[in-house]
Amino acid sequence: MTVRVGINGYGTIGKRVACAVKAQDDMEIVGVTKTRPSYEARLAEMEKFPLYTASEDQISSFEKEGIATKGSLKDLLKEADIIVDCTPGGVGEHYRKMYEEAGVKAIFQGGEDHGLAGISFNAYANYSEAWGADFARVVSCNTTGLVRTLFPIDHAYGIESVAATIVRRGADPADIKGSALNAIEPSLKLPTHHGPDVQTIMPWLNITTMVVKVPTTLMHVHCITINLKKQAKEQDILGVWDSAPRVRFVNGKYGIKNTAQIMEYAKDLDRRRGDFMEIAVWQDGIKVRGNTLFYYQAVHQESDVVPENIDCIRSMMRLESDGMKSIQKTNSSLGISK
Amino acid sequence: MTVRVGINGYGTIGKRVACAVKAQDDMEIVGVTKTRPSYEARLAEMEKFPLYTASEDQISSFEKEGIATKGSLKDLLKEADIIVDCTPGGVGEHYRKMYEEAGVKAIFQGGEDHGLAGISFNAYANYSEAWGADFARVVSCNTTGLVRTLFPIDHAYGIESVAATIVRRGADPADIKGSALNAIEPSLKLPTHHGPDVQTIMPWLNITTMVVKVPTTLMHVHCITINLKKQAKEQDILGVWDSAPRVRFVNGKYGIKNTAQIMEYAKDLDRRRGDFMEIAVWQDGIKVRGNTLFYYQAVHQESDVVPENIDCIRSMMRLESDGMKSIQKTNSSLGISK
Amino acid sequence: MTVRVGINGYGTIGKRVACAVKAQDDMEIVGVTKTRPSYEARLAEMEKFPLYTASEDQISSFEKEGIATKGSLKDLLKEADIIVDCTPGGVGEHYRKMYEEAGVKAIFQGGEDHGLAGISFNAYANYSEAWGADFARVVSCNTTGLVRTLFPIDHAYGIESVAATIVRRGADPADIKGSALNAIEPSLKLPTHHGPDVQTIMPWLNITTMVVKVPTTLMHVHCITINLKKQAKEQDILGVWDSAPRVRFVNGKYGIKNTAQIMEYAKDLDRRRGDFMEIAVWQDGIKVRGNTLFYYQAVHQESDVVPENIDCIRSMMRLESDGMKSIQKTNSSLGISK
Amino acid sequence: MTVRVGINGYGTIGKRVACAVKAQDDMEIVGVTKTRPSYEARLAEMEKFPLYTASEDQISSFEKEGIATKGSLKDLLKEADIIVDCTPGGVGEHYRKMYEEAGVKAIFQGGEDHGLAGISFNAYANYSEAWGADFARVVSCNTTGLVRTLFPIDHAYGIESVAATIVRRGADPADIKGSALNAIEPSLKLPTHHGPDVQTIMPWLNITTMVVKVPTTLMHVHCITINLKKQAKEQDILGVWDSAPRVRFVNGKYGIKNTAQIMEYAKDLDRRRGDFMEIAVWQDGIKVRGNTLFYYQAVHQESDVVPENIDCIRSMMRLESDGMKSIQKTNSSLGISK
Known part of the structure; x- marks a missing residue:
């Protein structure tokens, strides 16, 4: 039944x-x-x-x-x-x-x-x-996005601390309000609630977030800096995500440089409603320096x-x-x- | 074969x-x-x-x-x-x-x-x-859009003349250029080439067009004024389009007030790539005054x-x-x- | 005193x-x-x-x-x-x-x-x-804009009828709402109230208007079609506006092609707040065909x-x-x- | 002379x-x-x-x-x-x-x-x-912005390390290209050149930057995280900037919540061209947690x-x-x- x-x-x-x-x-x-x-x-x-x-x-x-x-x-x-x-x-x-x-x-x-x-x-x-x-x-969509990439990295290498800047879409595509047409707006109350929200899933994680809202409708973008407990190379990190569910790589060098191009890609993939339910991580937008890992990811707020x-x-x-x-x-x- | x-x-x-x-x-x-x-x-x-x-x-x-x-x-x-x-x-x-x-x-x-x-x-x-x-x-997408609604009206009631303002999307969704981010830009060379282009299909039609480009990616909108040869009521005109192929009504009163909402609707209809291949005519955005007909239509430039x-x-x-x-x-x- | x-x-x-x-x-x-x-x-x-x-x-x-x-x-x-x-x-x-x-x-x-x-x-x-x-x-700003260019033309050549499409800015620069971020939205109730509003100043004028709202903050643009009573050439019409108060020409060929460039020009002119209190008419965006005059103008909604x-x-x-x-x-x- | x-x-x-x-x-x-x-x-x-x-x-x-x-x-x-x-x-x-x-x-x-x-x-x-x-x-405008707030803080409290996310405006107001109309685009090559550029002025500074470009024309926004050498309270930090040249506070609670509102404020101040030559720091968008300082600032790319x-x-x-x-x-x- x-x-x-x-x-x-x-x-x-x-x-x-x-x-x-x-x-x-x-x-x-x-x-x-x-x-x-x-x-x-x-x-x-x-x-x-x-x-x-x-x-x-x-x-x-x-x-x-x-x-x-x-x-x-x-x-x-x-x-x-x-x-x-x-x-x-x-x-x-x-x-x-x-x-x-x-x-x-x-x-x-x-x-x-x-x-x-x-x-x-x-x-x-x-x-x-x-x-x-x-x-x-x-x-939420943003917390889901953060957990999808942080959880496997924490498991594999240990996370000392995370600082993430969330660049939010201003409104959903068909919404009539939520954002000025031509402005960037920070969330002034710091740190924002997103860190504690990730901690409802990963209570041990040391994470702080800053947020700005921008006049676009398609996806959020996260700029993430992690201090790792164990050393890892870019390829190691990409390998971890390659095995993790619902994380999908996109590449600037193949023509997917921005959120509009990810959404175009999703349409081409013939997903229902053009949704992109995985977290998109730029495979050519990652860097490790010493114990610090930097990467970008995009979150389709309507579907992840x-x-x-x-x-x-x-x-x-x-x-x-x-x-x-x-x-x-x-x-x-x-x-x-x- | x-x-x-x-x-x-x-x-x-x-x-x-x-x-x-x-x-x-x-x-x-x-x-x-x-x-x-x-x-x-x-x-x-x-x-x-x-x-x-x-x-x-x-x-x-x-x-x-x-x-x-x-x-x-x-x-x-x-x-x-x-x-x-x-x-x-x-x-x-x-x-x-x-x-x-x-x-x-x-x-x-x-x-x-x-x-x-x-x-x-x-x-x-x-x-x-x-x-x-x-x-x-x-x-082109715009000419196709104009012909789809003008041809049946001309057949049914005769068109004395058409004046259309085309409000163009600035660029396709994933394009990187084509439009200033925050500006309206008219096509200064008047009348624009769109009238003559409609005449490649309907050579007898008296049509002039003006064009402005605006910072959006989803659809073009046409604001059309027709002087009819024979009198007609709004319901008559809607009836003509109801029988014409590839013209589809949308309604502001049911929540489809703008091009973003048409695109949302297309996604909901489960069209491949979220395309809207018909010309969308606002059923509650039409008016006849004397012999003059006014209406709005939207054109999905990527698919019509x-x-x-x-x-x-x-x-x-x-x-x-x-x-x-x-x-x-x-x-x-x-x-x-x- | x-x-x-x-x-x-x-x-x-x-x-x-x-x-x-x-x-x-x-x-x-x-x-x-x-x-x-x-x-x-x-x-x-x-x-x-x-x-x-x-x-x-x-x-x-x-x-x-x-x-x-x-x-x-x-x-x-x-x-x-x-x-x-x-x-x-x-x-x-x-x-x-x-x-x-x-x-x-x-x-x-x-x-x-x-x-x-x-x-x-x-x-x-x-x-x-x-x-x-x-x-x-x-x-209002739009009615002021229409009267500034229509009144002198009517005086000089007589206006049989006017059809104007108003392409509205979605919101003022610092406003937080009023417009979807990426959409064109027509005013479905036709004809819009702008014609009757012009008639509060010029009660004899035969004018109808259509309106679309677009996601930009700087200025409104009017696409205007006039049937003239007396014949006139482009130069005649430009001459009329040259003598009319608070109408100012801009030129695409000198690099003022869109509303953002008009606003840049206003800043360069050292106006208080970068305001452009005249109605901007594109000198190279005008055409007369038979008795019909076409032109574009831009209205600074905050200051005209x-x-x-x-x-x-x-x-x-x-x-x-x-x-x-x-x-x-x-x-x-x-x-x-x- | x-x-x-x-x-x-x-x-x-x-x-x-x-x-x-x-x-x-x-x-x-x-x-x-x-x-x-x-x-x-x-x-x-x-x-x-x-x-x-x-x-x-x-x-x-x-x-x-x-x-x-x-x-x-x-x-x-x-x-x-x-x-x-x-x-x-x-x-x-x-x-x-x-x-x-x-x-x-x-x-x-x-x-x-x-x-x-x-x-x-x-x-x-x-x-x-x-x-x-x-x-x-x-x-550059961004480097100038970073140095204006980092240099006095480093002098007063010592900076262990800085991680900044730069949210760039897509194009200047009157530019015709540079940005997709509806997209967020990260700078994939990490870390971006902005850190080394700050080091041409402050060679001793440990700084890394990430950058995203967004569809707006008015200002860049920086989301900055600093690990301080000496403990400081929010009021101490604000006091340092209060004495530093060309840093100016704005307040969300008085109605300046985003970059469009800063630009409106600049117009009201009667600056030539509406320029805002100082770096705008949100006085109510700052937080110290342990030895870590978080704050937002905005940079007028055309004039600082x-x-x-x-x-x-x-x-x-x-x-x-x-x-x-x-x-x-x-x-x-x-x-x-x-």
């Missing part, structure tokens, strides 16, 4: 997680929620995802537009074993009690605090921590957490006890090579 | 036409050319497209990167019945003689002059004009000409005599609804 | 009008208002403009930051003969009664409806209409209305009965050549 | 240095060069700067446009005591011999290699090094080197032996408070 998954919030992340669930053979979508009868509500129909509203009073606005719904979230909770909460950051908190009372497990996204779920999740780093849990949180959500469902629902097997199953269903 | 198609120039347009050819049952790709061993050369391999260089002296640079080629364009010409020339604007002229001497038909793109081929092509407006021809030119190239191959290779049948066959293979 | 002017709303427009008033010999600034103790409040001090808050309850937040105020708007109204209301669009309505009760004249900006003041103002077109009036409205406000004060305060003399006086004080 | 200064290359930097020289009482502009008769050539006339072409064969193209010149660079060299070479990066090398043969001193800009002049200059850090020299190089060029002239021409006195003289003439 397949696990019945509901998506609360069929937006940027929600629609991607829903399609990823659909691509699995051990889980299925039993419903998705929308708050307004936008075109995305009609797309749910195209995907054959049963449509629910977030609250009961929204149903009539859907009816007015001729969009049939199966009820509201309250009804969806009766159909689902687990909810993936993809509501906007800070909103998940409001729903936690509702999930609990309905006896339905739930996964929150990185916009929520660690404390809401008590468990923060990354498939490679701590798959088993979510085993059978009622609540877990898949960490999607496979993590699938693995998190498997761990919480006890579908697969071996994390690496879950990762491989997810990857192979989504066209991720490793 | 299927028609053997070669692509000269596996770039933004070339790779899309190649994938579209691959999706047909009456034609196949026998080779694509690249000038440099970039990542796109490797992608051709992924697609199982035989790889050729543009000129013989480029072969060694591919060998150095460990990329095998089948030879150069000269060799490809021996394998192909027809070449789709997707080289940069103005370069096609250089190759025309080579195609002619090899006895291979060729389609040029809108960056070339009408005179190079003598026939300018749009599947709905003049499919039969390319019948059996040795050379034809698929008009792709299905036109397929139909053009069919007409030139005498694969299908009925233009509407070719259009439907192409559409259905590419996920275009009408 | 000089006229005592108060500025309600010391923001983008307010601070510019204040500096322009300061440059006149027949008027002076008696106070400006701010709602928050931002850096602009401190700049008012630097300019020696007495500082007031908008409402009484805001005074304490200024005191907390150590910024002294002279009281609130209520107090300023006792000191002023006339208020220039530069509050955000739609807010002026709220203050009208307060001005009236205090017996203080007021000028509103283009974000307010014509009806609020009953008189819409452009110095060249209808200076005398505001003579001695209690309330008037200086029309500033000299109009000065002239409007003069007309309302009966400082100068001859409009052209007021225009010249204002121009010469602000470095505008004609 | 005043020192006679020539500017080779009246462009972005050249025109600013020329205006700054004009504002001094101990030097004057005897000529500026242009290669093309663009609008900037006419602006030189407006400023009363004698105009020369770069080479003799360019004179006729100026004559065609009716712009009189005084001859070419060869002629200017007869009039000048010192040339400020503001030609594009890498071009200065070509002119060095010509200056030398004419017996004229020359200052190069940061786009040239240190070796070309042998002396790299920053007024606060090493004013006396250029004393009487024939050639010197004012370091301008006062340095003036001081460099004074040192090379032996006009003032005390660096601090030269700095104060330059500052006071240009409206820089300290």
Whole structure:
């Protein structure tokens, strides 16, 4: 029998997680929620995802537009074993009690605090921590990106300290606000919350972060400086990532010099929605000097957490006890090579 | 037997036409050319497209990167019945003689002059004009966009005159130049060449155009004013486009208010590369005042000409005599609804 | 004795009008208002403009930051003969009664409806209409731009009809919202309100407008098509504008091809704040075909209305009965050549 | 007698240095060069700067446009005591011999290699090094920015090591190329040349840099992490910069949160061209943790080197032996408070 998954919030992340669930053979979508009868509500129909509203009073606005719904979230909770909460950051908190009372497990996204779920999740780093849990949180796109490359390096060579500058995209492609059109804006409160967020997965890690927001929509870029405990050469480090899941090399010398070119590459690879779910590391943008390692990576903010959500469902629902097997199953269903 | 198609120039347009050819049952790709061993050369391999260089002296640079080629364009010409020339604007002229001497038909793109081929092509407006021809030119993305909506309106109500302002995207998404980062730039030479280019398909049409370039990468937008010969209401006009091929409505009231949201929609529709091959007309952005019709449309510069190239191959290779049948066959293979 | 002017709303427009008033010999600034103790409040001090808050309850937040105020708007109204209301669009309505009760004249900006003041103002077109009036409205930046070039052409050759496409900047340079970062967005409600707004100054004019918003901050660009009543050549039209106030030619062939280059030019001209208060018309971007005239112009949204406000004060305060003399006086004080 | 200064290359930097020289009482502009008769050539006339072409064969193209010149660079060299070479990066090398043969001193800009002049200059850090020299190089905008804040900190507390991420503006405001419209692009060759460039001024400093280019035009932002030799509190560090020349605080809490808002502030301050010649440090964007200091600063790439060029002239021409006195003289003439 397949696990019945509901998506609360069929937006940027929600629609991607829903399609990823659909691509699995051990889980299925039993419903998705929308708050307004936008075109995305009609797309749910195209995907054959049963449509629910977030609250009961929204149903009539859907009816007015001729969009049939199966009820509201309250009804969806009766159909689902687990909810993936993809509501906007800070909103998940409001729903936690509702999930609990309905006896339905739930996964929150990185916009929520660690404390809401008590468990923060990354498939490679701590798959088993979510085993059978009622609540877990898949960490944010940036934290997922940092953990994907830091965890294997820490394992192989030991990390003394990390200083990372996160150059954030100003807004998602179709968003109307979030960034001045022509400005760079630093996050003045230092150090930013990203370091402590990585520590919800790797509590022993000495990491500090600075952040600037820039007027682009495609990806975040991380400029990372690591002091290593053991010496390593560039080739050693690249070798570690070559074996790590969901890290993919790109090369400036083959014409992939910036985030727009990574996104072009993703379209060429025929990924659903042109998503790039791996962390892109520039193979020709790495340097070791003494014990210090420098490298650049890019994070597709809309999609890198999607496979993590699938693995998190498997761990919480006890579908697969071996994390690496879950990762491989997810990857192979989504066209991720490793 | 299927028609053997070669692509000269596996770039933004070339790779899309190649994938579209691959999706047909009456034609196949026998080779694509690249000038440099970039990542796109490797992608051709992924697609199982035989790889050729543009000129013989480029072969060694591919060998150095460990990329095998089948030879150069000269060799490809021996394998192909027809070449789709997707080289940069103005370069096609250089190759025309080579195609002619090899006895291979060729389609040029809108960056070339009408005179190079003598026939300018749009599947709905003049499919039969390319019948059996040795050379034809698929008009540019903007001209294709204008013809798609003007031709059916002219047929139904008659057009006295058209004034269109074309708001151009500054550069394609992964391009490094073409536009200042924060500026609007008019095309000062008036009227611009777009009117005469539409007249290569609709020579009787009274049309003038103005153009500004703006710092965005996703789509062009046309602001069109038509003086109609016969009176029509908004609903009449929408009805005409509803029956016309490759015109698709979008709605601001359902959340598709700008070009970024159209591109998001295209990703959701699961089109290859997130392309939107139809012309997007805003259903709630149209007005008739007296005999004057105002409307907005958006053109995906990277892809709207792709299905036109397929139909053009069919007409030139005498694969299908009925233009509407070719259009439907192409559409259905590419996920275009009408 | 000089006229005592108060500025309600010391923001983008307010601070510019204040500096322009300061440059006149027949008027002076008696106070400006701010709602928050931002850096602009401190700049008012630097300019020696007495500082007031908008409402009484805001005074304490200024005191907390150590910024002294002279009281609130209520107090300023006792000191002023006339208020220039530069509050955000739609807010002026709220203050009208307060001005009236205090017996203080007021000028509103283009974000307010014509009806609020009953008189819409452009110095060249209808200076005398505001003579001695209690309330008037200086029309918006775009309307000012259209009237500056249309009014003299209509006078010289007669305008049958105008169709203009307005390519709007997405947001002012330092604004945080207003536009998607990478999108073109049409104003779907057609025709847009800009035509009727021009008609508040030129009620006889047959004008329709379409509008798209683009991701840039510097200037609006207008693409204008006019059907003329009498024939004219390009040189005739340029001659008309050469004699019209506050229209200035720029040339692509001398390196001013886009709005960023106009702004660079304005900086080089040593205008206060790099403002370009004239309407910039491309001298090499004009064409007459039969009776139809095409041209491009650019509008500096932050400043073109500033000299109009000065002239409007003069007309309302009966400082100068001859409009052209007021225009010249204002121009010469602000470095505008004609 | 005043020192006679020539500017080779009246462009972005050249025109600013020329205006700054004009504002001094101990030097004057005897000529500026242009290669093309663009609008900037006419602006030189407006400023009363004698105009020369770069080479003799360019004179006729100026004559065609009716712009009189005084001859070419060869002629200017007869009039000048010192040339400020503001030609594009890498071009200065070509002119060095010509200056030398004419017996004229020359200052190069940061786009040239240190070796070309042998002396790299920053007024606060090493004013006396250029004393009487024939050639010197004012370091680049980014290097100037780093030295301005690092040098005083190193002096006060000692710097163990610095890691800086430079977030570069993609192009200057009126440039047509240099950056993709919607992308972040890292400098893959690590560490970048900026560290060694700082070491031309502070050879003892242990500094490494990473760089990303982003689609904005206004300023560069530096995210800086310093390991200090001696403990210091945030207030101590701010106190050091408060005493250092050409460092100016901005505050997010007063509404200056990003680079666009700094540029708005500069316009409000009534600086020529809206320039911000100081390094802007966010007073509320600083943190000390243990011995590690984190802070953000912004660099106006078009102007921060301008006062340095003036001081460099004074040192090379032996006009003032005390660096601090030269700095104060330059500052006071240009409206820089300290």
